[in-house]
Structures are given as structure tokens and as C-alpha cells.
Amino acid sequence: MTAAARALGRGSMRLGAYLGLVILVAIIIGLVAIGALPAARWAPFADVRVWWFLGEGLLATIQMGVAALVASLILSVPLALARIGAPAPVRAVIVGWIELVRATPVLALVLGIVLFMPRTGLNIPPIWAATLALTIYTSAVLAEIVRAGILSIPRGEVEAARSLGLPYAATMRLVVLPQALARMTPAIVSQLITLVKDTSLASIAAVPELMSFARSSFTFYGNPVETLFVVACIFFVICYTLSRISRRLELHRPADVMPPVLGEEDLQPVVRA
Amino acid sequence: MFGGVILDNLDIFAQAYLTTVILAVGAMALALAIGTLAASIRVWGPPLASGVAGFYVEFFRNTPLLVQLFFYATLFAPRNLGITSDPAVVAIIGLGVYTGAFVTEAIRSGILSVDPRQLEAARSLGLNQVQTLRLVVLPQAIRTVIPPLGNLSIALVKNTSIASAISTREILFVGLLVQSRTFSLEPFVAILAAYWSLTIPLSIAVSRLERRLAFSR
Numbered sequence: 413m414t415a416a417a418r419a420l421g422r423g424s425m426r427l428g429a430y431l432g433l434v435i436l437v438a439i440i441i442g443l444v445a446i447g448a449l450p451a452a453r454w455a456p457f458a459d460v461r462v463w464w465f466l467g468e469g470l471l472a473t474i475q476m477g478v479a480a481l482v483a484s485l486i487l488s489v490p491l492a493l494a495r496i497g498a499p500a501p502v503r504a505v506i507v508g509w510i511e512l513v514r515a516t517p518v519l520a521l522v523l524g525i526v527l528f529m530p531r532t533g534l535n536i537p538p539i540w541a542a543t544l545a546l547t548i549y550t551s552a553v554l555a556e557i558v559r560a561g562i563l564s565i566p567r568g569e570v571e572a573a574r575s576l577g578l579p580y581a582a583t584m585r586l587v588v589l590p591q592a593l594a595r596m597t598p599a600i601v602s603q604l605i606t607l608v609k610d611t612s613l614a615s616i617a618a619v620p621e622l623m624s625f626a627r628s629s630f631t632f633y634g635n636p637v638e639t640l641f642v643v644a645c646i647f648f649v650i651c652y653t654l655s656r657i658s659r660r661l662e663l664h665r666p667a668d669v670m671p672p673v674l675g676e677e678d679l680q681p682v683v684r685a
Numbered sequence: 686m687f688g689g690v691i692l693d694n695l696d697i698f699a700q701a702y703l704t705t706v707i708l709a710v711g712a713m714a715l716a717l718a719i720g721t722l723a724a725s726i727r728v729w730g731p732p733l734a735s736g737v738a739g740f741y742v743e744f745f746r747n748t749p750l751l752v753q754l755f756f757y758a759t760l761f762a763p764r765n766l767g768i769t770s771d772p773a774v775v776a777i778i779g780l781g782v783y784t785g786a787f788v789t790e791a792i793r794s795g796i797l798s799v800d801p802r803q804l805e806a807a808r809s810l811g812l813n814q815v816q817t818l819r820l821v822v823l824p825q826a827i828r829t830v831i832p833p834l835g836n837l838s839i840a841l842v843k844n845t846s847i848a849s850a851i852s853t854r855e856i857l858f859v860g861l862l863v864q865s866r867t868f869s870l871e872p873f874v875a876i877l878a879a880y881w882s883l884t885i886p887l888s889i890a891v892s893r894l895e896r897r898l899a900f901s902r
Binding site for chain 1: 731732733734735736737738739740741743744746747748749750751752753755756759760765766839843844845846847849850857861870873876877880881884885888
């Protein structure tokens with residue numbers, strides 16, 4: 413294929429993506445036309461107060477996502493370091509913890525913690541209980557990503573740093589982690605996307621976030637299908653933007669370094685140059 | 686006695702366990718069918734169709750499964766399209782279409798991992814299109830595809846729990862129901878144990894398979 417043909421192909425592929433969007437919108441319009449989704453049920457979205465209402469929920473969703481991400485990032489580094497280098501009994505406990513948490517459905521964790529937290533006498537608001545659950549899950553997944561990132565740094569570099577007299581902590585901080593972090597960034601962003609999507613699960617535990625607000629809204633107006641479509645689009649805009657950022661970070665890596673560490677759901681193709 | 690609540694309700698727990706397995710197996714079958722088709726279009730289809738398949742992947746991957754399941758449940762309900770009001774059917778469709786987007790990317794990366802020069806070589810040696818696919822591409826692509834598909838099936842088993850939100854009577858739904866009637870912690874322990882009994886053996890199997898495939902490459 414010539415370069416021109418390939419560029420043309422890429423152009424029509426982008427056109428195809430827009431076509432996909434058009435098809436989706438056409439299906440919705442078709443459903444409206446046959447009367448399955450009466451136009452009247454879309455009317456509430458002309459009222460700016462509905463958007464303010466959903467926006468309030470979105471704010472809570474973003475709060476949960478950011479708080480859980482920051483806490484998970486902080487927790488995942490010691491977890492990963494312990495899994496690599498702690499004495500055997502400690503390591504066994506950490507491995508067991510990480511594997512058990514990763515084997516548990518996020519929804520079960522969220523419901524478990526939100527429902528049983530009051531029983532322990534700790535009365536924290538449900539939104540923070542749900543954030544705690546998301547943090548427990550995300551930190552376990554990130555710990556595996558961080559571990560893979562650290563192990564991807566050649567051993568020679570650690571040995572060289574130690575021979576130069578750098579203590580362990582400084583070796584990690586100055587040599588290993590900065591390089592590992594660069595390789596892990598796409599995987600971390602892709603986990604962030606999973607996290608943003610998972611915040612919606614908190615609505616089942618009656619946490620007031622975007623999905624809960626959407627449910628109140630569609631119960632009031634009686635337009636569930638329409639509202640859920642709008643909510644799906646809001647999530648899509650956020651998550652797709654994040655995935656584009658992740659793609660860009662991947663493309664901007666210098667060509668000579670090793671392939672990036674892959675995350676749980678991150679299945680970006682290993683395309684050969 | 687610990688376990689009493691579970692023993693009393695053993696029959697409905699067993700039924701729920703079976704439902705979870707059916708959801709996972711049914712959705713995976715659907716996801717594999719969608720994924721194979723969409724990945725083929727993505728790689729070999731005309732650019733326009735490839736772009737449409739790409740939009741499917743991006744849209745469904747970047748939207749919460751919970752929102753998708755609620756969407757189908759309400760859209761398919763008698764009040765709107767009137768297709769079905771059986772939550773298990775809705776859940777299988779929803780889980781299948783969602784997971785299918787991830788499967789598409791996994792299969793696509795498997796196909797792309799085969800060096801295009803091998804295709805040229807196979808064609809020059811006189812193999813036809815089908816033979817090239819069957820004898821050269823697939824045996825190699827499967828090696829790359831199996832580990833991510835394994836991970837996706839683990840994620841899928843965990844995601845079946847979200848079907849409880851649309852009242853599918855699977856493990857989480859039934860467990861919480863019993864929990865709310867007995868105020869006992871036991872059903873929750875049973876929920877965790879049930880999911881672990883599915884996900885942990887799966888993840889051990891996947892990592893074993895991964896190691897075997899890595900060696901023989």
C-alpha cells in the first residue's frame with residue numbers, strides 16, 4: 413500500500429467512526445420515529461435545571477474518582493514494593509490480599525463496605541465508604557501494574573545505583589520509579605477509566621453520584637431510556653478523552669524503550685513497526 | 686452455628702450460582718461471536734466499515750456496564766420496545782455486547798501480531814486466502830489472544846454481579862436478599878466464597894496457560 417493510499421484509508425476509517433456515531437444517532441431517531449421513545453420524553457432536557465441536577469451528580473462522581481485514584485496511587489507503591497522485596501511471610505500476606513481483592517467483584521466490595529460500615533460503629537458518609545471500597549480494589553490492581561513497571565527496569569540499573577553508594581530508598585526514588593512510572597502511565601490511565609466507570613456502581617448502594625441523580629431524574633420525568641442514553645454519553649466523553657490522552661502518552665514515548673506495561677483491561681495491540 | 690443460614694437456603698443459593706455461571710458462559714459465547722466478527726471487519730474490512738467497528742469498540746468500552754444494562758432493561762421493557770422483560774436475557778445481551786468490545790480489541794491485536802510478511806510468503810508459496818488464515822495466521826494469533834481472553838473471562842465473571850442491579854437472580858442478588866431477611870453476615874461470606882470459587886481457579890488457569898504459551902513461542 414502506498415503512503416497516499418494508507419492516508420486515504422485512515423481518512424475513511426475516521427469517516428467510518430463518525431458514520432458509527434451517525435448510525436447510533438439514527439437508531440435513536442428511528443426509535444423516536446416509531447414511537448418507542450416519544451419525543452415528549454426528551455423534552456426535560458430542554459430545561460437547564462435537569463443539566464444542573466445531573467452536573468451536581470457528576471461533581472460527586474469526579475470527587476470519588478479523583479480521591480480513589482490519589483489514595484490508590486499512594487497505597488499501590490508500598491504494596492508493590494512489599495510484594496517484590498518484603499520477607500517471605502509478609503510477602504505471602506500481601507500476595508494473598510492483592511489476589512483476593514482482585515478476585516472479588518467491585519460491586520460486592522462496594523455494597524459490602526457501604527452496608528456493613530455502620531455495623532462497625534464507624535459512621536462515615538456512604539460516598540466515602542464507597543470511595544474506600546473503590547480504593548481497596550484499585551490499589552490492588554495498581555499494585556500489580558506498579559510491580560510490573562518496577563520489574564521492567566533492568567536489574568543492572570539497580571545494581572549500578574547501589575554500587576554508586578545510593579541507599580535503597582534513593583535508588584527507588586531517583587532511578588527505578590521515575591522510569592517505571594513513565595512506562596506505567598498508559599496502564600494507570602486505563603485503570604482510571606475503569607475506576608470512573610465503576611463509580612456508577614456506588615448508586616446501587618444509594619450513594620448520591622451521577623447515576624443516582626440520573627435515577628431520581630428519570631423516575632421524576634418517567635424517561636429512563638432517554639436519561640440513561642444521556643448519562644452514557646457523559647461517561648463516554650470523559651472516558652474517551654482519557655483514553656485519547658493515554659494513547660498520546662504512549663505515542664510520545666521514545667522509540668528505544670521497552671513496550672509499556674499493560675493494565676487489566678488494556679489490550680492495546682502490540683503492533684510491529 | 687455458623688453456616689446455618691446458608692444451609693437453610695442452600696437450594697436458592699445453588700440456583701443463583703447456576704444463574705451466574707449461565708450468565709458468564711452465555712455472555713462469553715455472545716462476546717466471542719461479536720468480537721470475532723468485529724475484529725475481522727476492523728482488520729480486513731473496508732476502511733469505512735472498520736471505522737464503524739472502531740466506534741462500537743470505543744463507545745461500549747468507555748461507558749459503564751451498569752448504565753448499559755439499565756438502558757437495555759428499560760428499552761426492552763414492555764413499556765418501550767416490548768422485546769423481553771426477562772432480566773437474565775437482558776443481562777446476557779448487555780454483558781455480551783460490553784465484553785464483545787474488549788474481545789474485539791484482543792482478537793485484533795492477536796491478528797496484528799502476525800508479521801504481514803508471513804502472509805506475503807504464504808501467498809507466494811501458493812496457499813490460498815483461507816489456507817493462509819487457517820495454517821499461518823490463526824495458529825500464531827491464538828497464542829497472543831488466549832491470555833487476554835482468559836483475563837476478560839475473569840472480568841466477565843465478576844461483571845455478572847452487576848446484573849443484580851436489574852434484578853437478575855444471581856449470586857449477589859440472592860445473597861443480599863437472604864442477608865436482608867436474616868441480618869446475618871453469613872450470606873455475604875457465601876457471596877464472596879462463591880465468586881472466589883469461580884475467579885481464583887480461572888486466574889490460576891490463565892497464568893499457567895500464559896506461562897506455557899510464552900515458553901513455546
